[in-house]
Amino acid sequence: MRRHLRTLAAVVIAVPMLGLVIVLNGWLMVRSSRARLEGSLRLAGLGAPVQIARDREGVPTIEAASPQDASIALGFLHAQERFFQMDLLRRRGAGDLAALIGPAAVPVDERTRAHEIRRRTEEALRRLDAGERRCLEDYAAGVNAGLAALRVRPPEYLLLRQAPRPWQPVDSLAVMAAMAFTLQDADGLQESMLGVLRDALSPAAFAFVVPRGTSWDAALDGSTETAPGLPTADDFTAPEPAPPESAAQPEPHNPQASPRESLPGSNAWAVHGSRTGSGAALVADDMHLDLALPNVWYRAVIRWASPDGAPRRLAGVTLPGSPHLVTGSNGEIAWAFTNAQVDESDVIEIETDPARPGLYRTPGGWIPLEVRTEEIPVAGAGSLRAAFTNTVWGPLVDHGIRDGRLRAVRWIYHEPEAWHLRNTAIAGLSDVETTLKWAPGNAIPVQNLVVGDRAGNIGWTLVGSLPRRIGFDGRLPSSWSGGSRRWDGVKTASEHPFVLNPPEGILWTANQRVHGGPAYRDVGDGFPDTGARAGQIRDDLRALRAASPADMLGIQLDDRALFFDRWQHLLLTTLDRPAGTHGAAFDAIRPFVRDWGGRASPESVGFRLVLGFRSRVESRVMEPILQQCRSRCPEVFIPGSQFEQPLWTLLQERPAHFLNRRYPSWEALLESAAAEIAGAAIQSPGGPAAFTWGRRQPFQMRHPISQAVPALGRWLDLPVEELPGAPFGMPRIQGRNFGASERFAVSPGREAEGLFHMPGGQSGHVLSPHYAAGHTAWARGEPTPFLPGPARYRLVLHP
Numbered sequence: 001m002r003r004h005l006r007t008l009a010a011v012v013i014a015v016p017m018l019g020l021v022i023v024l025n026g027w028l029m030v031r032s033s034r035a036r037l038e039g040s041l042r043l044a045g046l047g048a049p050v051q052i053a054r055d056r057e058g059v060p061t062i063e064a065a066s067p068q069d070a071s072i073a074l075g076f077l078h079a080q081e082r083f084f085q086m087d088l089l090r091r092r093g094a095g096d097l098a099a100l101i102g103p104a105a106v107p108v109d110e111r112t113r114a115h116e117i118r119r120r121t122e123e124a125l126r127r128l129d130a131g132e133r134r135c136l137e138d139y140a141a142g143v144n145a146g147l148a149a150l151r152v153r154p155p156e157y158l159l160l161r162q163a164p165r166p167w168q169p170v171d172s173l174a175v176m177a178a179m180a181f182t183l184q185d186a187d188g189l190q191e192s193m194l195g196v197l198r199d200a201l202s203p204a205a206f207a208f209v210v211p212r213g214t215s216w217d218a219a220l221d222g223s224t225e226t227a228p229g230l231p232t233a234d235d236f237t238a239p240e241p242a243p244p245e246s247a248a249q250p251e252p253h254n255p256q257a258s259p260r261e262s263l264p265g266s267n268a269w270a271v272h273g274s275r276t277g278s279g280a281a282l283v284a285d286d287m288h289l290d291l292a293l294p295n296v297w298y299r300a301v302i303r304w305a306s307p308d309g310a311p312r313r314l315a316g317v318t319l320p321g322s323p324h325l326v327t328g329s330n331g332e333i334a335w336a337f338t339n340a341q342v343d344e345s346d347v348i349e350i351e352t353d354p355a356r357p358g359l360y361r362t363p364g365g366w367i368p369l370e371v372r373t374e375e376i377p378v379a380g381a382g383s384l385r386a387a388f389t390n391t392v393w394g395p396l397v398d399h400g401i402r403d404g405r406l407r408a409v410r411w412i413y414h415e416p417e418a419w420h421l422r423n424t425a426i427a428g429l430s431d432v433e434t435t436l437k438w439a440p441g442n443a444i445p446v447q448n449l450v451v452g453d454r455a456g457n458i459g460w461t462l463v464g465s466l467p468r469r470i471g472f473d474g475r476l477p478s479s480w481s482g483g484s485r486r487w488d489g490v491k492t493a494s495e496h497p498f499v500l501n502p503p504e505g506i507l508w509t510a511n512q513r514v515h516g517g518p519a520y521r522d523v524g525d526g527f528p529d530t531g532a533r534a535g536q537i538r539d540d541l542r543a544l545r546a547a548s549p550a551d552m553l554g555i556q557l558d559d560r561a562l563f564f565d566r567w568q569h570l571l572l573t574t575l576d577r578p579a580g581t582h583g584a585a586f587d588a589i590r591p592f593v594r595d596w597g598g599r600a601s602p603e604s605v606g607f608r609l610v611l612g613f614r615s616r617v618e619s620r621v622m623e624p625i626l627q628q629c630r631s632r633c634p635e636v637f638i639p640g641s642q643f644e645q646p647l648w649t650l651l652q653e654r655p656a657h658f659l660n661r662r663y664p665s666w667e668a669l670l671e672s673a674a675a676e677i678a679g680a681a682i683q684s685p686g687g688p689a690a691f692t693w694g695r696r697q698p699f700q701m702r703h704p705i706s707q708a709v710p711a712l713g714r715w716l717d718l719p720v721e722e723l724p725g726a727p728f729g730m731p732r733i734q735g736r737n738f739g740a741s742e743r744f745a746v747s748p749g750r751e752a753e754g755l756f757h758m759p760g761g762q763s764g765h766v767l768s769p770h771y772a773a774g775h776t777a778w779a780r781g782e783p784t785p786f787l788p789g790p791a792r793y794r795l796v797l798h799p
Contacts, residue, residue, distance in 0.1 A: 030152075030155045030158070030766075030767060032150075033150050033155055034763075034767055034768055035077075035150075035763065035765065035768065036150075037058075037793040037795060038794060041795070041796075042798045043072060043076065043142070043145045043797045043799070044145065044799075045072055045141045045799075046069050046072055046797060047065060047066055048066070048799065049796055050063065050064045050072075051795075052794070052796070053791035053793070053794050054770075054791065054794075055788040055790060055791060056790075057761070057770060057773035057789070058081075058761065058762035058763055058773055058793075059299045059762060059789075060301070061301040061303065062302045062303065064304040065305065067304055067424070067427065068134070068135075069304070070304050071135050071139045072145070074139065074302065075138070075139040075142025075144075075167075076143070076145055076797065077298075077300070078143060078320040078321070079146030079147045079150075079167070080146045080147075081320075081763045081770075082763075082764045083143075083146075083154050083164060084156040084157070084164075085321075085764050086175070086320045088704065089319075089320070090167075090172075090178070091174075092112070093112070093175055093176070093178035093179075093180075093181065094121070094171075094174040095109040095110070095112030095113035096377070098377065099376075099377040099379055100160065100379055101379060102378060103378055103381055106376060106384065110386050113376070113386065114395040114397070115186060115414070117177045117413070118174070120413065120419065121174055121419070123419075124173055124416070124420075125173060127416065127419070128419075128421060131424060132421045132424060135423075135424050136169035136172050136173075137169050139169075139172065139323035140167045140171070140172070155766070156704075159705060162379065171321065175319065176421075179444075184344045184411070184446075185344070185345055185526075185527075186409070187345070187397050188347040188399075188477075189399055189639075190527055190640065191345065191475070191476065191477060191639075193639045194210060194476055194477075195349075195401075195477035196401060196633045196636050197210060197629055197638065198476055199403070199632060201625075201629070202234075202236060203235075204229075204231040204235040205235045205625075207228040208229070208649075209638065210638065210639070210642065210643075211228055211645050212513075212642070213227075213531075213642070213645075214227070214530050214531065216535060216563070217512065217513060217530075218508070218531040218535035219514060219516050219531075220460065220499055220508070221499075221515055221517065222516075224516075225513070227649070230653055233656075236625075236628075238627075238657065238660060239624055239628055240661055241623065241661050241662050242627060242630075265288045265338065265341075265511040265733070266285070266286060266337060266339055266511065267284075267510045267556065267733075268337060268448065268508075268509050269283075269508040269541060269552075270283045270336075270450045270451065270506070271283075271452070271505065271506055271544070271552075272457070272501065272506065273452075273455065273456015273457070274456060275506065275544060275546070276547045276548070276747065277547065280456055280747040281452020281453055281454075281457060281458050281747060281748065282452065282548075282549065282747050283329075283335065283746060284549075284553075284743075284744065284746075285336030285338075285742070286743040286744075287337060287742060288733045288740055288741065289738070290737055291738060291760070292702055292704060292737070293717065293718065293760050293764070293772075294764035295741060295742075295759055296741050297317035297319060297326065297758060298319070299758060299762060299788075301313065301315045302315075312330070312331075312427055314329075314330050314427055315328050315329050315746075323423075325426065327744075328744070330426065330427055330428075331749055331751070332429065332430040332748055332749070333429055333452065334452055334747065334748045335435065335449060335450065335451040335452075336449075337447040337450075338448045338450075338510060338511055339445075339447060339511055340447055340448050340464070340514075340523075340526065341512075341529065342466065343474045343523065343525055344411065344445075344446055344466070344467065344526065346467070346469075346474045346478075347397070347407050347408070347409055347477035348393050348407065348409070348410060348479065349407055349477050349479045350396075350405065350407060350408055351479055351481045360391060360406070362392055362481060363483030363486075367392070369390070369391065370389065370390040371387055371389050372387070373385050373386065373388075374386055393409075393480060394408045394409045394411065396408050400633055400635050401632060402631070402633065402634075403632055407477065410467075410487060412446075412466070412467055415467070415487070417465060417490045418443055418465035420442075420443045421442070422443070423442060426438070430453070431453045432453045432459040432500065432501075433457070435449075435451045436449075436459045436498045436500060439463035440463065440491070440492070440495075440496040441493055442463050443465055446463070446464035447462070447463050447464055448460060448509040449461050449462070453748055454748045454749040457501055458501060458506075458507055459498060459499060459507070460499045460509065461498035461499075462496050466491040466495075466496070466523050467490060468487060468489055469485075469488075469522075470485065470486050470488050471484045471485040471486065472485045473522075473524060474524040475524065495519060495522075497519035504542070506542065508534055508541060509534065510529060511534075512528050512529050512534040513528045513531065527639050527642075528640070529641050530563075530729075532562070532728075532729050532730075533563075533728070533729060533731055536563075540558060541555070549745035549747075549753060549754050549755045549783075550745075552755070553743065553745055553755050553757075555731055556740070557724070557732050558731040559601065559724040559725050559726070559730055559731075559732040560599055561598050561607060561610070561726070561729070562598075563728075563729035564607070564610050564614065564729060565598065566648070567610050567611075568596055568598075568606070570613075571593050571613045574670045574673075577667065577671070582671060582675045582678065585675060585678040585679060586678060588681070588687075588688050589677075589678045589688055592606045592689075592691075593609050593610065600693060600725050600730060602693055602722035602724060603693075603694060604693045605688060605689065605691050607726075608696045609677055611693075611696075611726065612677040612696075616673035617651070618643070620672065621650055622638065624659075624660050624661065625638070626638070651666070651670075654666040693722075693726075694722025695722070697727075698721070698722055699723050699734065701759060701775075702716070702717045702718075702737070703717060715766060716766055724781075740757070740778075741758070742757060742759075743756065744786055745786075746786050751787050753786075754786025755783050756784060756786040757774070757777060757778040757781075757784060758774055758778055759779070760772060760774075761773040761774055761775060
């Protein structure tokens with residue numbers, strides 16, 4: 001008996017000890033996979049030693065003898081700090097995610113592989129000029145050296161029980177494709193929805209519901225779009241409503257008509273030297289993207305000597321997986337991007353013949369649809385065979401439209417010219433005029449480029465490849481079978497619109513319709529933002545005379561709710577109207593609406609009530625319009641963000657034929673929306689006083705692994721925060737997992753005076769001291785320097 005007790009005691013002691021050993025061993029393995037910060041290493045391929053100095057936040061300054069050595073060193077750093085992120089990006093771009101993370105990624109891979117990105121990137125790599133290809137090769141060599149220098153593979157691969165795959169030069173092109181999928185409508189979904197609306201509504205009703213512009217337009221040239229008039233009852237009469245899905249709708253997560261909470265966008269502007277305190281141009285940028293850990297961007301300063309001995313310096317943000325600086329300054333120019341929201345894809349309606357199944361009509365006659373199959377590897381499940389159907393224009397796409405018609409999509413990245421990289425040249429650009437000529441031929445997802453130089457000049461153009469359309473404007477789906485509608489390659493540099501040194505001395509872009517000239521109109525409607533955000537930035541800039549980086553940061557943090565001001569007045573008017581059974585609820589929220597503060601501040605109850613009221617009114621007004629279209633497409637939505645124009649017109653004119661038949665009057669519709677948001681506030685924990693905007697959209701940066709395994713979130717994710725800003729309608733864009741992926745303001749040649757913010761941190765490793773370094777300043781809006789601070793760590797890479 002005593003022997004059994006001793007054995008039991010030994011087991012009781014041994015089991016926890018074994019668990020402790022396993023945990024300790026795991027912790028040591030994870031710790032051993034951190035980046036090398038100090039000391040020296042040897043790297044094949046270097047022509048001379050490279051010095052890497054990191055500041056206390058882990059921001060590196062690379063000192064190299066040549067741009068080739070700089071590319072190798074940057075690849076080394078990216079792999080050491082961010083390899084898992086890079087791997088996800090290349091796999092997203094090539095359609096290979098499921099091979100790493102399993103069956104959940106198969107639908108994403110299928111949508112990607114329909115565009116044959118791997119084949120296209122391999123062909124593009126062979127066509128690149130020698131300098132650009134050498135840059136990708138040097139970078140890939142650095143990535144693989146950085147990965148090999150880790151004592152243990154990155155911790156994500158330990159969890160997934162996989163080994164990281166070596167980096168190839170072609171993978172950087174796949175990373176570019178991944179960004180294009182994020183920023184563009186590669187499958188033409190929004191255009192297809194526009195086609196559904198066209199087919200279901202009268203021409204007058206269609207033009208009214210999806211205007212090309214709004215009263216909020218803020219184009220650089222002051223141009224506006226004429227708003228279509230209110231359709232008559234003959235053009236549109238609200239149908240009888242479908243049975244309600246539930247008695248009450250929950251507070252919408254989505255404040256706009258589109259299925260996504262926020263659309264990819266950004267703010268960028270430039271101030272001419274005549275309006276700055278220094279005389280140099282001042283450029284500001286904050287690119288809005290989904291935010292996760294690690295952040296999209298990796299900060300870096302890169303220095304080397306040009307062949308003539310002149311020193312070169314790039315400072316700004318890089319994208320792990322790519323060897324180029326994305327935005328920032330080269331000392332002579334500073335540049336910034338916003339997503340252009342132009343039309344990079346077209347939906348083609350395929351003409352078929354029931355008597356000849358499998359054939360479709362082309363300008364050259366009737367030919368068979370091409371069906372190809374691919375094996376998609378799936379981690380833990382072998383592989384699956386997927387079939388894709390192609391036409392001469394592009395792959396077939398299915399958007400859930402029930403009219404029996406086949407549709408294909410033509411995307412700009414189906415054009416060979418769209419892959420023609422010219423990024424290495426930006427290091428040597430020295431003035432705005434030269435930059436405006438360089439930009440159009442560079443193969444990145446189409447962006448508004450805002451640029452300023454040391455002499456004070458500023459300019460805007462579109463950077464990236466644009467389709468040259470023949471015979472149509474590309475706004476709506478159409479047949480290309482007759483040959484009169486087609487693409488003729490991509491536009492030349494001379495066909496891209498541009499603005500150089502505007503009279504006002506300011507340029508602003510915020511995903512709005514930027515210009516009214518023919519060259520801009522010809523690039524097509526890519527569902528731009530309303531212009532409210534852009535107009536607020538424009539007006540803020542107009543008020544400045546000796547602009548400084550601090551002034552730029554103030555505009556980036558502007559959370560004034562000017563766009564929602566009229567909605568606050570409408571809600572107050574609705575609450576003040578005799579409300580019958582809603583009187584007590586309206587009395588409970590009226591003080592909060594009256595004293596709303598006019599800002600998207602986390603503590604504001606009134607802003608949450610106003611935004612919730614607007615969302616509910618919009619859904620009620622939109623319901624009969626969508627109801628008329630749902631027989632054609634059950635999941636139809638109104639694309640873009642221009643519905644504010646018809647929505648407000650209807651609320652002002654209140655025509656009976658547009659009224660949602662669930663309500664006896666427009667006043668009743670408004671009261672219903674107000675009562676619903678009032679009820680949500682009263683029933684929420686803590687009542688109306690606790691019904692704050694911050695609780696409506698708590699922000700948290702999460703690691704991809706914790707999203708799959710929530711139990712790991714306590715170690716991998718940052719704490720939940722309540723931040724100022726809103727998903728749309730103001731300069732400070734902020735959503736639950738969306739917002740400014742960086743902020744900077746800088747004058748070229750005066751980088752030491754610039755400011756910079758970035759959420760998250762430099763490193764993707766949870767045990768790194770730089771995993772979240774700098775995040776607090778971003779969240780609080782505290783000014784921090786554009787350039788790195790004093791060196792805290794030094795690493796030397798030897799040939």
